[in-house]
Amino acid sequence: RQLFEGLSVTKNVKLCDEWMNKYPTIFLTLKGVEGRDYSSALGQVSYLIKRILIEHSYLLSSEKIDPVDKASLTVLKQGEGNENDMVNALNLLCSTLETYYGKQVILLIDEYDVPINHAEQNGYYKEMIGFMRNLLGSALKTNPSLKFAVLTGCLRIARESIFTGLNNFKCYGVSDALYADKFGFTSVEVDRILSDAGLSEKKFLFKKLLN
Secondary structure, three states: OHHHOOOHHHHOHHHHHHHOOOOOEEEEEOOOOOOOOHHHHHHHHHHHHHHHHHHOHHHHHOOOOOHHHHHHHHHHHOOOOOHHHHHOHHHHHHHHHHHHHOOOEEEEEEOOOHHHHHHHHHOOHHHHHHHHHHHHHHHHOOOOOEEEEEEEOOOOOOHHHOOOOOOOOOOOOOOOHHHOOOOOOOHHHHHHHHHHOOOHHHHHHHHHHHO
């Protein structure tokens, strides 16, 4: 709750009462996966998964979790998982979190396209596309423990059919009116920024340049 203290969202009491601290949540950012080759990129993914498992170490001591799942989680936590282990890591973690909390899981994946961009630049694009398709397919398609997921990135989700077989996607960009106040700055916010900078007289020129 303290993460949102003082922010506008806390003024929406009904929203906060319904959603805040109600569901187990996994946050994974892939912005650091910038390997020069496929092996080093997978090593960076392994590290990110390991950090998430350390955050949820309590699962390993819970009697609610099946010993087989504990063993798989331990391998990932120690950074010793192979490619197949990593592909199924998010699905496994969602399953065990649902078992522990008795609630489905919210999955947040930030900058999912960074590994793909770096793979394209460094010559292992085909391998990374295959890995990401399997990772996200396992997490998003064959995952009954998933409440919902949010993915952010610069590339449209349809590129290279990376999400082949998945449905129920809703894609929003910076030009979508529905989320105009969530991406970038609104007109009111731009006016406030210019005012704070003592540049209010430049408002119309500024907006003309942006358009």
